[in-house]
Amino acid sequence: MLSILSITGPIYLAVLIGFACTRFGLFAKADMRLFGKFVINLALPALLFNALASRSLGDILHPSYLGAYALAGLLAIGLGLLANRVLARRSFSYSSMFAMGISCPNSGFVGYPVLLLTLGSSVAGVGLALNMMVENLLLIPLLLAFADLEGDKGQAGRVLLRTLKGLVRNPMIIALVAGLLASLVGWSPPAPISRTVNLFAQASGALSLFVIGGSLAGQPLRGMGPAVLQITLGKLVLHPLIMLAVLTWLVPVADPQLRTAVLLTTAMPIMGIYTILSQRHGHEGISAAALMATTAASFVTLSGLLWWLRQLGWLA
Template sequence: MLAVLSITAPIFILIGLGFVSVRGGLVNREQLRGMGTFVITFALPALVFNALAKRPLSEVLNVPYMGAYALGSLAIFAIGFTVAFGLRRQGVSRSAIMALGVSVSNSGFIGYPIALTVLGEQAAVALALGMLVENLLMIPLALMLAEGGQQQAQSKWAVLGETLKRLLKHPIIIGISLGLVVSLLGIDLPTLLSRPIDMLASASAPVALFVIGGTLYGMKANGVWREVAQISLAKLLLHPLAVFTALMLMPGIEPHMLVAGVLFASAPMLSIYPIMGQRFGLEERCAAALVGATVLAFFTISALIGFIEFRGLLA
């Protein structure tokens, strides 16, 4: 138990430090947004670039892993959408946002620090591959359905096109693309370039966790705890189970990639989830789900890491 806590406790201590800092007025919202911008624009792109550029293309372009991670995420997305739309009569837009919450992880801000602690530098490759699935498949799919539910059917492809254009300009996608190019060409970067990239990459995990904690302060859930609990548990339990099943069924998956996929899927939903739900009148529910899932994640992730160590999956 102490071994598990030595992995998870520092992560959630940093989250708590961010929460306390904003609550105590040491850091304000504007400063917090600046830190988040730093992570998204510089630190995480440097991290995924490093992970890809320093390895041969055959090692980083792990198609079976990407396929399995996508399959597991799509499966839980379909279940979430069906429950919201078919059983709760939520409508297409709301159902799509609910499905997004149970199928897309906060890979960069929470998933990576956890996987880094368990797997070491191997976690960075899984982060890059998972982010390709999330940013080029899962998020566009959810937004296309959500926007299409409020517009005419013929506008859905236009929505998808605009979404993809924005995503292709995203710093993390640019970092992944450049890393793949450097890996393909076998370029060795000079120290003058590689050293600052390494420094930026090393800052991503602690700053990201601090930002998550500060973001959680002030979020409230007024009377929606039943729905919040269902979304949170689906994200923290069903998503990793679906990804685990897909990875087990996919031939050629190495043990450390299996563990990485499950760890990333076990993270709470993405930190901008409330912002994405705001357009559809779901900001309160999405914020509450993010808070609930982040709190519960301490227990579910600790249990997951304990299970991994007990079964010797990394031996």
């Protein structure tokens, strides 16, 4: 178990340092937004470009990984919508917020550092790129469109179109496309450019975890209750179980490291922009509490999953 804590310990210590530095005034909460912009707009795009441009297209595109991750996400979304919209008769926006909480992990800020420490930079980089494709091109646009069915069913198409237009300007999507094109044509950037991109890419790991911790400092706790518990269990327990079932019976991933990567991804806490996306419909209280709860609880659940995978021989 000590070897497992040597993986999760540094990750959550970095989160805790970010929390403490913000809580005790060394950094302001507004600083976390600036650091987050740096990670999202520069560091992670540089990391994604490096992960793709340095490999052949055959080493990057793994249809089984994409299929398994997309299917598990859609199944989690379906269960969340069924439980809330169909059975509990809650609003479209609340149901979408709940489904987003149990289906959209923090692939960049938490997932990449975990995969980096457990599986190495090669698998972590490719896994991050594949995760971002599914999340940004399928899961998030679908959930946002469903949320905006509230009151005007005609809005869904417009919201989906607006979301897709936004993707064109998204630095991570631009980096994904650029990296894929570089891989396709076999282009390697000159040494000065390559080293500059590497410098920015290397900043993503520690800073992203620091930002998560700082963002949680002072987070409102109202709404803590059954809904937050349900989202937490859905994200940290149900989503990985769905993925395990998908990998076992529906879409097997032959590569053992990629199989481990996609399962670990689903065990991550909720994505960092969850509260921002929920704010538009007035669900920021529950979403902020759920984000904090899943981030804190994932230290235990993720450590347990890593220990179990090691017993199964999935991890060295």
